[in-house]
Amino acid sequence: MGTVPARFFLADNPAAVVLRAASASSPTTRDVVSAATGLSAATVNRAVAALLDAGLLRERADLTVPGAVGRPRIPFEVNQSRFVTVGIHIGASKTRILATDLRGQILGGAELVTPKSAQRVALETIAVSAAQFLRRFSRRTLVWAGVATGGRIEPTRGEVDHPRLGWQAAPVGAVLGQALNVPVTVAAHVEAMAAAELLFGSRPATRHVGTTSSTLYFYSRQTVGLALVVDGKVYSPSNGPLSIAHFPTGSGQPCECGRKGCLEVSASDASVLRRAVEAGLVTRSVDPSDIERLYRLSSNHSAHELLVNRAQLLAEALTILRDVFNPDHIILGGQTFTADPVAHQYLRAQGHALQSQFGTTVVMSRFGNRVQDFAATVTSLSAIRADPLAASRRW
Ligand SMILES: [Zn+2]
Structure with missing residues (x-):
């Protein structure tokens, strides 16, 4: 499925802006998003339609205000029950595995001691743990994996040099991509922590x-x-x-x-x-x-x-x-x-x-003692947040 570099920025394409707004406050309406983002009503309409088609948003007809004048305004929200992403923080001592929905809400987590075996064996152990953990979410479609870790990252191949773990060009993206059969993003963990503040910010x-x-x-x-x-x-x-x-x-x-x-x-x-x-x-x-x-x-x-x-x-x-x-x-x-x-x-x-x-x-x-968890989470979501429609064409 390939490795995709992290995209840790506030994207300004309409689909990204609308998905970000809906993630921050759901359910919402086209008018509210237009007012909050400065995008025109027509632009918001087009972006919402495309995101509904892609299954990233869903309408909430049950919340439509009755008696509204003119065309009914059906509220919408992030489709928070259909997909799951997995974020993995590989620390010097512990590895944490988190499942998250498209809004960035963490659904559950698991922890293992970071394996001290040879790098490929260590990565395969982490991949097996992640696959086992994800069985809890088998009703959802797994769409992306994100790995945040220390050391130096080669983002297009997803390789990691991590002296503390003895890793050199460790094939993080390749091993996890093969085990989980989804695109993988690998990022430096402090950059990911800063991205969580930015993308999940106020x-x-x-x-x-x-x-x-x-x-x-x-x-x-x-x-x-x-x-x-x-x-x-x-x-x-x-x-x-x-x-x-x-x-x-x-x-x-x-x-x-x-x-x-x-x-x-x-x-x-x-x-x-x-x-x-x-x-x-x-x-x-x-x-x-x-x-x-x-x-x-x-x-x-x-x-x-x-x-x-x-x-x-x-x-x-x-x-x-x-x-x-x-x-x-x-x-x-x-x-x-x-x-x-x-x-x-x-x-x-x-x-x-x-x-x-x-x-x-x-x-x-703002993430207190869970900065590593949110670093992993934002890494698993960054490509989707930056260009939701392009990302959804991968699954
Ligand atoms: Zn020194």
């Missing part, structure tokens, strides 16, 4: 044509990462995603790159947990999410100090990132910011300071 109905704004997305959990959104489009460098992993912080932590004090090795959950184990604060652990045990100890002086130290490094990094990129908005995403109470508090305070000094708004991700 102003999804507007076309954003001519708007100019920039948003920097700063991610931290097992890894740290960045993504940049400019004028309604996620920047995806062909040379690999933006990186802040080896940003110098002045900490003494030795990094595998040979230097000391790089941000990722100083601030990631895995490295903070390792230091907590070394300090005897928590027992030896193999699961990086055990960092949550450290959060519950934050009244303990040593535990608190460890977390304050990390929060300060991240707050300093945030300040420098604002200086370098000078974006209109900054979004902080990932469990370090949303689950660690100390980092949350420090970064919010630093965000307020930056906002009052420079006017840059700094907010936490």
